[in-house]
Amino acid sequence: MRPGKMLREVLGSFFKKPVTTKYPAGKLDMADKYRGKLKFYPEKCIGCKLCMKDCPTNAITIVKVADKQFEAHIDLSRCIYCAQCVDSCPKKALEATNDIELAQLDKAKLKIVYK
């Protein structure tokens, strides 16, 4: 039994670089395939609405604006970033980026429309 077993490790840390970072003053780098904000390619969408059927929170709505032209209305406050819609889409019209800094003070800005 030794009291102060962590002494050597603790003194060693005094000379090492700290592992915490000052955010947002410092940069934050996320992994490449991190699931963040969705990106929609309107030219590939065929309007099958499978993404809407599979979304757990009804965050995405596909709206027809013209013949063979669709818009996606995504509510960022409802999306849980599971990317099930990305998997369900048969034409790969949706993609998950790794943008996670999405906090807003104005709730209206959280509803995004992709044309």
Place this chain on the structure above:
Amino acid sequence: MLEFLFKVIVFPGIFFLSAFGLFVEYFDRKLYARLQNRIGPPWFQPVADLIKLLAKEDVIPREANRNMFMMAPVFALTSVITAFLYIPLWKQNSLFSFNGDILVVLYLLTIPTLAFFIGGWYSTSLYARIGSVRSLTQLFAYEVPLFMGILSSALLADSWSLKDITIFYAKHNWLWLVNLLGFAIALVSFLGKLEKAPFDIPEAETEVVAGCFTEYSGRLFALLRLTLDIEMVVGSALLAAVFFPFGLSLPPLLGFLLFIAKVLFIISLISLLRTILARLRIDQMISFCWKYMVPLALLQILVNLFLKGVIL
């Protein structure tokens, strides 16, 4: 008269003491963080905390005894500031001195513990009552080794006045090395007085929400935190004066820097002990203090008595 007021209120009185206390809190927290491989708070963090707390509202529970609740932090703060006036800092003389002032300083340092007990008890909150009872129980454990450690050094110097103690040690160079065992005991007991780990039982955050301080908020809480910081400074200054009484006849600026270095060295030892040990239970703490610390303190006293009788 003006010079007296300047010395008491500005330097080295209330303002200097508060500023130094806030700096010592920053130093302690930054060292604690760096030892845990983190960055830690910036230098203005304790000042910012104090200003924020002074701006908040005091919430006093309805069933609490209003007068005692509000007077307890004031008692604590005034007694630690008064204790500072008797400690020789960087000269061989303190601001006021008389025969027996070392005991007065030690008793003045006990008043904050009693004041916290009173504040916690009259809060009538369950957590506060448990915390204040624990605070007094802890007092029974660390008080005896603390007194014995500090007074062992005074025994060798054959005087109860801090000024005479420092003059004695200045005459006999290197004799303070004999007291290092007493220093170790006094340092560990002092952790109990400051309520830092491993003896932070009265304030255990995960058991009783904040102990005696649970119901305090706003300006009263700011006074309490300032008291804790100043208590750390005063205690370290006392330990530095009693156990490291060297270099006291240097020119003023060098003496001042040496004093700051001594205090910061003691504070870093306290932070280091805080980092590497977990919190003990109250029964384990009492048995540790009475089983190990008191016999070692007795040993130090015997050594000092022997030296005094034989050599001097």
Place this chain on the structure above:
Amino acid sequence: MHNSDEFRIPIGPQHPALKEPESFSVALKGEKIMGVDIRLGYNHRGIEKAAEERTYVQDIYLIERVCGICSHAHSTCFIQAVEEIAKLAVPKRAQYIRTLIAELERIHSHLLWLGVAGHEIGFDTLLMYSWRDREVVMDILAILTGNRVNYGMNTIGGVRRDISPDQVQQILKAVDTLEERTKYYIEVATEETTIIKRLSGVGVVSYDDALRLDAVGPTARASGVRRDVRADDPYAAYGELDFNVITDDHCDVYGRTVVRVKELMESYKIIRQVLKKLPDGPISVRMPRIIPAGEALSRYEAPRGEDVHYVQANGTDKPARVKIRAPTLANVQVVKHMLKDRYLADMPIVIAAIDPCFSCTDRLIAIKEPDSESANIFTWPALHKYSIDWYKNKGIDFTQLNKKLEERLKP
């Protein structure tokens, strides 16, 4: 309060010692605990009912969010039950990837527990160091699955993402780093005096009591009970892997610490085996949207103990009934037994030692009808009608609100 020196102190629902809300009402005499009253239910979110209103695909993500720390456990357990009803043959590579993520989750959960235990006994340094090392696992999980918690790796019929050989190398390097650090934590836990003093002799449950009170997981294994679903009833790829079931004889919180730290070492062994034996092949089969009628019960060894899911399907694309029994529900009965004749200072560490996760636990068990004569359990339509009538008697009418809700939920 009849006895003048005995009083009741509430630990919870909000308390710095507890990570989640639950109510322990402790009767104290000085520092000694005389009795504990436990009340749960503060985290009830109606997940079992919500699962009946959503399709199986949507349910994957709902069930995953039952708990943040053992999310893969709940998700895999649910999907295993559905796959058993639908009689899907999950490819081997998918089973191995599921096992890999399961063991990575076990590592992150045990390192989290080590930090929390350190915090409860006032040893914040251990918290900072173990959570710093946990970041290695979180980064690996973020690279593999795309998220640090709630991985979303499972889908009905397999997994969603594949592992590349580059990622395999990264995992092996991370496991080497973690193994070194874990050996250091084993040393600290077994040699540091203050930790041993705080954790020994606290929360004692003997072997017979552990069997009688139905403890599961590391709580039971620290009392010598050899219960581990991975060995007793192998699922995913565990049948083909070689590992030990760790038990310990100390029967107290110290024993639980030792069991969890040694399980970390076993997890590293399992991960290395999985990565060496990873078979080639597809990672999922096609998932049917409509699951035929049937029922299944599946078990899983979550980091906290045995997790049981029951799914009943009725031939549509929504489940008829989902029932989840989390491991903490079995362990929380043991807390009362552990706290008899102990001190108040032991309370946080004893509760933390069973690794409580009250988000997992708070499900509904049974609701009895209010007239005290009958012991009948409410059926869902009867409960529905009772609640509407209760509000009508107070003058609140829900019919308009119900119509609006149904409009909103239409696809």
